[in-house]
Amino acid sequence: MKIASFNINGIKARIEALPAWLDEAEPDVALLQEIKSVDENFPREIFEDRGYTVETHGQKGFNGVAILSKLPLEDVSRGLPGDPEDEQARWIEATVIGDKTAVRVCGLYLPNGNPVPGPKYDYKLAWMERLRLRAQELLASEEPVVMAGDYNIIPQDEDAARPEVWARDALALPESRAAFRRILNLGFTEAFRARTQGPGHFTFWDYQAGAWNKNDGIRIDHFLLSPQAADLLTDCQIDKDIRAREKPSDHVPIWITLDA
């Protein structure tokens, strides 16, 4: 089972690049972030024509997540529990029925949190605490669980080309990293780091200041696996080349394969 995560930065803007990548990468499941579309306006036919079931959790203008799946989906749920007042569309879950095993798959778009300090950073930390509580519940199921998406967290200095630039940013502050570790330390495996060590691996390059040409990137898109999912992990890669194409997103896809 191949599961990919891709912050597309707007479905309208990626209406050509996204299907082109899907046709090449052929993930069974694609978790999309920043669809920037309401559910009614999401161009589902483009993906349904390719054999994908489409489940969206959108909102007007910003945010929005989606699951595309060639495998059957069950028990889709939208929104991160823990705050009925929260109207931002950043979380979607579904059970993917694999050939051998069912996997609970969660797609997430974690708040950016800048500027610091301020209400946006407070919201980020509060959202991460809600994520921790949901992660704890999911672990208790003792089933394979995958939580993937744009975490807006640079886990360590080696995950940025220029860590000094990010030192006081919401993506890298010690408090942000601690909140991320608090979730990991419940017993999750970060799939990319389970298979690849060392610096120089990125999933995002800013549109500004020629960041891509200078390889001035950061690694902020992650896959967290429950122990039962980690046991099934066979690969984890970043589709870096996508960033050099026409009209790219500022993020690239990252994917795993599971023996499921």
Added chain:
DNA sequence: ATGTCAGCTTCGAGCTGA
């Protein structure tokens, strides 16, 4: 040395968010 992009509002440039 500097350098962007996407979407919204409401027709087009300025704002927000990243």
